[in-house]
Amino acid sequence: MGARVALVGDRHQLPAVGRGGVLDIAARWVTPKAHVDLDIVHRFADPEYAAISLALRTGSATYSVSGEESGERVGEVWGALLRRDQVRIYASQAQRTQSLADLAANDVLTGQGDAAATLMMADTREQVAALNGAIRDRLVATGLVDDTNTVATRAGERIGVGDRVATRLNNHDLAVANHDIWTVTAVGADGSVTLRSGRPTDLHAVPAGYVREHVELAYATTVYGAQGETTGTGHLLLGEHTSAASAYVAMTRGRVNNVVHIVADDVEDAQRQWEAVFSRDRADLGPTVAAARAGEDVDRYGTQTPVRRCCPSGRAHRVDTVRPGQKGWQATRHHAPQRAPPIRAGRSRLRPGPAAHHRHRSTGPDRAQPDNRHHTSRPTPERAAHPRTPL
Numbered sequence: 001m002g003a004r005v006a007l008v009g010d011r012h013q014l015p016a017v018g019r020g021g022v023l024d025i026a027a028r029w030v031t032p033k034a035h036v037d038l039d040i041v042h043r044f045a046d047p048e049y050a051a052i053s054l055a056l057r058t059g060s061a062t063y064s065v066s067g068e069e070s071g072e073r074v075g076e077v078w079g080a081l082l083r084r085d086q087v088r089i090y091a092s093q094a095q096r097t098q099s100l101a102d103l104a105a106n107d108v109l110t111g112q113g114d115a116a117a118t119l120m121m122a123d124t125r126e127q128v129a130a131l132n133g134a135i136r137d138r139l140v141a142t143g144l145v146d147d148t149n150t151v152a153t154r155a156g157e158r159i160g161v162g163d164r165v166a167t168r169l170n171n172h173d174l175a176v177a178n179h180d181i182w183t184v185t186a187v188g189a190d191g192s193v194t195l196r197s198g199r200p201t202d203l204h205a206v207p208a209g210y211v212r213e214h215v216e217l218a219y220a221t222t223v224y225g226a227q228g229e230t231t232g233t234g235h236l237l238l239g240e241h242t243s244a245a246s247a248y249v250a251m252t253r254g255r256v257n258n259v260v261h262i263v264a265d266d267v268e269d270a271q272r273q274w275e276a277v278f279s280r281d282r283a284d285l286g287p288t289v290a291a292a293r294a295g296e297d298v299d300r301y302g303t304q305t306p307v308r309r310c311c312p313s314g315r316a317h318r319v320d321t322v323r324p325g326q327k328g329w330q331a332t333r334h335h336a337p338q339r340a341p342p343i344r345a346g347r348s349r350l351r352p353g354p355a356a357h358h359r360h361r362s363t364g365p366d367r368a369q370p371d372n373r374h375h376t377s378r379p380t381p382e383r384a385a386h387p388r389t390p391l
Contacts, residue, residue, distance in 0.1 A: 010057075013227060013249050043230065043255055049084075052077055056248045059278040078271050081260070088261045089270050096261055100235060101134035104219055108139060119231040120220035121250045123241040129155065131237070132217040136163065151191050151208070157217050161187055165195070166218035166225075167206075175204055179225055181218050223250045234258045244278045 007026050027035050041050035047065055055063035055077050062076050081087050090096040100120060107118045120135075122128050136158075139145040145162040152158055159165060163184045167176040176182075182195035182204070191208030193215070206215070223236070223246040234254035236247065238261065251258045264270035 013245055043252065045255070048080070049258075052080055053248075053252050056251055056278075059244050061275070061278075078274055082267070086257070086259050087270065087274075088259060089267065090261065090263050093263055096237065096263055097130055097134050100131060100220075100237070100261060101138055103235070104131075104135045105138035105142070108144060109142060117232040119226055119229060119234050119253055120237075121223045121226045121234065121253070122220060122237040123223060123239060123243075123246060125222060127237055127239070128220045128222055129157070129217075131220040132157070135219040136217060139163075146187075149187050151187055151193060151211050153215060154212055155216060159184060159187070159193065159211070159215065159217070161185060164218050165215050166221070167195075167210075167215055169210070169214040171210065171214075174206055174210065176206065176210075226250065226253055229253055230255060232256050236260045238262045238273065238277065242277045243280060247277050 007023055041053060044050040044053065051063045051065045051074075055061070060077070063074065063080070065074055078087075088099075090099065104118060104120055120131055122131060136145060139162065140147045146160040147158065148160070150158040150160040161184050165182050165184060167180045167182065168178055170177050176195070180197070182197055184193050185196045185203065186194040188194075188208075191211060193206050193211050195204045195206055196202060197204075226234075227249050231253050233256055234250060234252075236242075236250035236259070238247065247260075251260060260274070262270045262273055264273060
């Protein structure tokens with residue numbers, strides 16, 4: 001009997017915290033028959049947006065519709081998103097938060113706000129907390145959430161009957177897992193709560209200690225928390241912390257629609273922010289791709305050898321540089337002047353050796369002669385030819 005392990009994933013999505021690139025390494029070591037690249041998009045029924053999602057995956061500014069034999073590019077990604085009304089622009093952060101809170105609350109009021117309909121995503125937990133609070137305030141005002149009998153979490157959030165929450169710690173005894181989504185159906189006098197999953201009969205009693213430490217509002221989530229989810233419509237709050245990988249993940253969560261929300265002065269400013277997102281912090285594709293990108297950066301920006309001032313005389317000298325090449329990394333050494341060894345108390349003063357006398361005599365009578373009385377060691381021809389480069 002044997003076993004087979006299949007690694008499945010998208011290398012352009014958000015990486016693990018720390019060194020990633022596992023799929024890239026695995027693909028390099030398996031046989032060609034064991035490595036398959038999936039290039040057909042199944043999530044979106046709209047062929048145009050399926051093509052746009054592939055462009056978002058690689059950071060391309062243009063896209064071509066899947067299935068066209070010519071493979072001609074039919075448009076720019078940004079222009080297509082504007083035309084499809086998938087870009088919303090706001091004058092301030094507060095205006096964007098209030099608008100998204102109204103949108104989420106309206107989805108709940110119209111019966112479209114379940115876990116499979118709308119997903120609000122942001123990059124930071126601070127943005128998520130602000131959006132969760134604004135959405136909850138509207139639901140309390142409409143009477144859909146009870147704010148008279150609540151439990152306070154360690155983060156300061158109030159949780160009552162009707163709230164949508166997430167558990168953040170796996171607990172086998174409680175039958176809850178990290179990022180599970182629930183609806184609060186009861187709040188006990190001791191701070192415990194009863195949670196219901198998507199099935200009406202699936203109820204879980206959670207003690208007050210767990211609620212206080214590991215339960216949070218879940219009307220909005222971070223992009224990391226949304227990775228792997230599928231919803232009806234996805235909404236992304238784009239900002240200075242948005243990376244190319246997080247934009248790609250957030251803009252591909254919704255089967256029906258995906259909308260990006262940007263705070264900008266005008267359309268041109270919004271476009272600059274969008275393009276900046278896809279020019280920074282690409283996905284972790286492993287050490288091979290990282291080395292290739294480093295080589296491209298060196299070729300683009302590192303045409304001159306680095307200069308460092310560290311000589312006693314203040315003169316600059318060149319130090320070692322490493323340049324990634326196409327066939328391997330090569331080290332180029334630029335020799336720097338050798339520093340005189342330090343003077344230590346209690347050491348005997350040695351007279352300069354023959355090599356030093358020979359070198360001094362060759363300098364000529366018209367040049368100042370160095371004082372070798374304080375040298376603690378004699379320079380050798382090898383050390384003179386290969387001075388040590390400071391780190």
